[in-house]
Amino acid sequence: MSFQDPKPKKNLIIDTDLFSDVDDAGALLLASTSPHINLLGVLVNKPSTYSVLAAFAIVSYYTRSQNKAIPTGVFRHPTSDGKVIPLPDTTFLDVVSWHLGEFASKIAYQFGSTSSPDYIKGPKGSSIPWGHAEDAWDAVQLYRKLLSEADDESVTVVSIGFLDNLSLLLDSKPDSFSPLTGRQLIAQKVVELVVMGGRYPEGRSWNFFGSDPDSPHYNGGRGLGLGPKGTANVINNWPTFQQDGWKGKVVYVSDEVGGNVLTGAELVKKGPKGDPVGRAYGYYAYGEARPSWDPVAVLYAIDGLGDLFKYDERYGHGRNWVNEKDGSNRWIWEEDTKNQFVLALKADNEPVAREIDRLFLEGALNAVTERAGPMT
Secondary structure: OOOOOOOOEEEEEEEEOOOOOOOOHHHHHHHHHHHEEEEEEEEEEOOOOHHOOOOHHHHHHHHHOOOOOOOEOOOEOOOOOOOEOOOOOOOOOOOOOOOOOOOHHHHHHHHHOOOOOOOOOOOOOOOOOOHHHHHHHEEHHHHHHHHOOOOOOOOEEEOOOHHHHHHHHHHOOOOOOOOOHHHHHHHHHHHEEEEEEOOOOEOOOOOOOOOOOOOOOOOOOOOOOOOHHHHHHHHHOOOOOHOEEEEEEEEOOHHHHOOOOOOOOHHHHHHHOOHHHHHHHHHHHHHOOOOOOOHHHHHHHHHHHOEEEEOOOHOOOOEEEEEEEEEEEEEEOOOOOOEEEEEEOOHHHHHHHHHHHHHHHHHHHHHHHHHOOOOO
16 A cells, blocks of 8 residues: 655745735635645735734734744835835725724734733744834845745745735845845746736726825825836736746736625634634624635635636736736737636636635634644
């Protein structure tokens, strides 16, 4: 009788804009609890103290049985004189429907402050205590560290927000972590880039323009990032096989794919009361199911096409292109480009929603079991 080695875990990096929609929290639950994933790090592309603290608290809660903490980095935008803009203490306010609630600051405090009765000590290693969001890694430095330490062609990057961190990584220069440029590091280490954003064959998507400092936000204020220029830099200038010898692929998850996959309500109803993501869905949508843009992207990144997804055959040859002025995108047909794809559902929304809800509950319940420890 012979035994086969178990399938190696997939190295995953999550780049999230956790702030104004709770589906980012759901995506972090999936990535943190999947037995098939080695979560290397979490990058936050929304510069907010509460985004950083909530992301770290959520991931630490689900990975506290591991040997070390999952590192967290955040977008840092230097000014013309080289100084870094401090992270703002802004919170979300729904001024469109006046219905959705704020969750990031609550989760950040309840699961990240030692003064909270819900606080649970996370894994050993570097931590980001409540009130110390500035202790987070610079996103580009963390990207370069994680990629330099990974095996060649082994890392999947999932962008579920703005692409500002990836833009700065792409343009980064050699440093103490690696003698390679950012472009060379990506070409050598990244096997797949999954991007949640864009409309196909053409359109305009929030993730592609929402960080623009010249663009007013629905919840007040303005973007604090690179905006469409950063997005266009990543989408239009990503490494290719012809130019860089990159053997990986890019998969786009359009706004339409996850928009009608409604999840989260089951976690609120049936999940543990002390679960941070279940509580986040309760704060944000009061127990209502929400669109699953980001969980769909992460589910694909974890399991691949499987029984739920397929590549849209209309976009088998070609590439995505983004206008650097307004963030609009369109698909360009190119016969020689065969490593860019647009994700589609194999069937309807319900099977995908059921699977995500199942994984939400399974991950939350397993976390409670780990907290309780073995029976004696």
